[in-house]
Amino acid sequence: MRCIPLVVLVFSACATGARAQSTPSTLPGASAAARDGGRDGTADRASDRIPDAGARDGKRDAALDPESLGARAEALASAGDRAGAAAAWETYARLPELREHERIYARGRIDALAGRPRAAPSRTTSAASYSGPGDPRRLGLLVPLSGRDQALGERMLRGAMLALAGQPAAGDQAAFELRVRDAAAEHGPLRAATELARDEIVVGAAGSGDRQLGVHTTTEGVPFLAIESEAPPPGSSAFAIIHSSEARAGELARRALAKGARSFAILGPDSAAGKRLAEAFARAVVAGGGRLLAQAAYSAGATSFAVPISQIKRAPFEALFVPDTAVRLELVASGLAFADLWAHPWGGPPAARPVAPVGSKVKRRDVLLLSTASGLSTRLLRNAGRYVQGSLLAPGFFADEKDPRAAAFVARHRALYGQDPGVPEAFGYDAVSVLRSAALDRGRTRTKLLEALQAGSFDGVTGTIRFAPDHTRADPPPVYVVDGDTITALR
Numbered sequence: 001m002r003c004i005p006l007v008v009l010v011f012s013a014c015a016t017g018a019r020a021q022s023t024p025s026t027l028p029g030a031s032a033a034a035r036d037g038g039r040d041g042t043a044d045r046a047s048d049r050i051p052d053a054g055a056r057d058g059k060r061d062a063a064l065d066p067e068s069l070g071a072r073a074e075a076l077a078s079a080g081d082r083a084g085a086a087a088a089w090e091t092y093a094r095l096p097e098l099r100e101h102e103r104i105y106a107r108g109r110i111d112a113l114a115g116r117p118r119a120a121p122s123r124t125t126s127a128a129s130y131s132g133p134g135d136p137r138r139l140g141l142l143v144p145l146s147g148r149d150q151a152l153g154e155r156m157l158r159g160a161m162l163a164l165a166g167q168p169a170a171g172d173q174a175a176f177e178l179r180v181r182d183a184a185a186e187h188g189p190l191r192a193a194t195e196l197a198r199d200e201i202v203v204g205a206a207g208s209g210d211r212q213l214g215v216h217t218t219t220e221g222v223p224f225l226a227i228e229s230e231a232p233p234p235g236s237s238a239f240a241i242i243h244s245s246e247a248r249a250g251e252l253a254r255r256a257l258a259k260g261a262r263s264f265a266i267l268g269p270d271s272a273a274g275k276r277l278a279e280a281f282a283r284a285v286v287a288g289g290g291r292l293l294a295q296a297a298y299s300a301g302a303t304s305f306a307v308p309i310s311q312i313k314r315a316p317f318e319a320l321f322v323p324d325t326a327v328r329l330e331l332v333a334s335g336l337a338f339a340d341l342w343a344h345p346w347g348g349p350p351a352a353r354p355v356a357p358v359g360s361k362v363k364r365r366d367v368l369l370l371s372t373a374s375g376l377s378t379r380l381l382r383n384a385g386r387y388v389q390g391s392l393l394a395p396g397f398f399a400d401e402k403d404p405r406a407a408a409f410v411a412r413h414r415a416l417y418g419q420d421p422g423v424p425e426a427f428g429y430d431a432v433s434v435l436r437s438a439a440l441d442r443g444r445t446r447t448k449l450l451e452a453l454q455a456g457s458f459d460g461v462t463g464t465i466r467f468a469p470d471h472t473r474a475d476p477p478p479v480y481v482v483d484g485d486t487i488t489a490l491r
Contacts, residue, residue, distance in 0.1 A: 089109045092106045134222065135200075136444045137175060138177045139205065140178075140181070140196035140202035141156075142180075142207030143156045143227070144182065144208070149209075156424045156425070158417065160428040164178055179200040181207075190213070193222075194220065196222070203449055204446065205223070205435075207224070225238075225239050226238050227427050227428060239453055239471040249284070252370040253370075257285070265292070265317035267312060268324060269299070305336075309336060320370065321371070329373055329384070330383045336369075341365055342365065342367070343388050343482075344366035344368070375422075389482055389484070394479050396427075396477065398489075400487065409429060426461050427462065438452035441456065454467060454471075
């Protein structure tokens with residue numbers, strides 16, 4: 001089992017150690033469902049997700065370690081042993097080193113397991129119990145941890161945990177707590193958001209799950225970073241941290257224009273999303289002084305592209321935009337090469353090509369290939385590497401270990417999980433990282449945090465994050481280039 005070091009992480013149905021100290025807590029990195037009250041019904045898997053937590057100083061029985069007690073209590077609850085879970089929380093609540101708000105949380109869990117109404121948290125017992133302005137050390141996360149989107153939510157959670165793990169100390173302010181709620185819980189995401197705002201009194205939150213969350217968190221007075229690309233409702237306290245697909249398409253056009261390309265073509269799916277991206281790309285081309293010479297579409301899900309390629313082939317375009325997934329790009333790129341349109345680095349030396357038969361009138365052309373390439377991974381290189389050389393790709397994020405802004409994040413994720421992070425992990429990381437940075441800067445209250453988010457600029461793995469007046473991303477999306485057997489960030 002791989003485990004992740006984390007300063008503090010508290011789930012809606014457990015507190016696996018809400019203590020901030022020099023020795024980090026240990027939490028399982030692969031899943032969080034067992035610590036969310038077993039809502040996914042898999043009690044048999046709960047014990048597999050308990051961290052191997054030992055004594056912090058080697059002198060104490062691991063059974064009395066707060067992290068172990070909290071995890072054990074929720075594993076028992078997930079397995080249906082409510083009495084055993086309550087007993088474990090009772091032992092937890094008696095530990096002498098706990099803070100008052102940690103003891104209150106444990107008592108709340110005991111009441112919940114016993115079926116008693118949960119008492120409202122005290123507003124005067126500690127610095128962690130502010131009401132209106134929120135607790136400057138508490139951040140909220142609302143993602144699906146059960147149901148059909150559980151895997152997606154867990155990936156966001158991984159990134160969020162990494163945003164707080166291993167952060168350099170900045171005095172007492174560095175001890176942030178991450179309060180987590182399941183956006184797919186039976187009572188719904190809006191109630192979960194209310195719990196974060198009123199019970200956990202977070203200063204700010206991030207998450208995904210419902211369009212209405214932006215309106216609801218505004219009503220609660222909580223700044224909210226939506227792990228979404230759609231613009232939040234006007235006047236809300238929500239911000240969209242993911243670049244829109246249209247922004248990614250427009251950035252590809254601007255990058256190609258900056259390299260010197262002036263004539264373009266589009267080959268994409270006939271879906272609503274494909275048409276929307278094609279329009280955004282065309283607008284950016286025209287705005288930058290370029291010309292759109294040809295455009296063709298194929299059926300969404302197509303595997304053969306001979307007909308649409310023949311419709312654009314005779315146009316003398318220099319760059320071709322494919323607004324589709326990375327998996328579809330593999331097929332399109334090979335189809336283009338079969339039609340003697342080869343992706344090639346802009347301005348690079350001619351690539352080695354098979355020699356045309358004597359007397360052949362076929363003329364092989366190099367083109368600059370552009371794609372939003374959603375879901376990009378190294379699979380593209382394995383399956384179609386020779387057909388996508390020099391291509392510019394805007395998937396939102398790619399795990400480039402040589403990118404200075406993402407190298408540490410990629411390395412830590414690989415070390416903990418044995419695989420590269422993707423878009424969900426990257427934006428989960430950036431959302432919590434931005435909240436933390438804004439809170440450390442000047443966001444000691446919810447109002448101040450909102451002001452910091454509106455005016456600030458924050459380093460992230462998906463760019464230097466800034467928000468526009470409509471609370472969408474104002475900074476350009478990252479673009480990557482295929483270079484040999486690597487995909488690297490284009491600076």
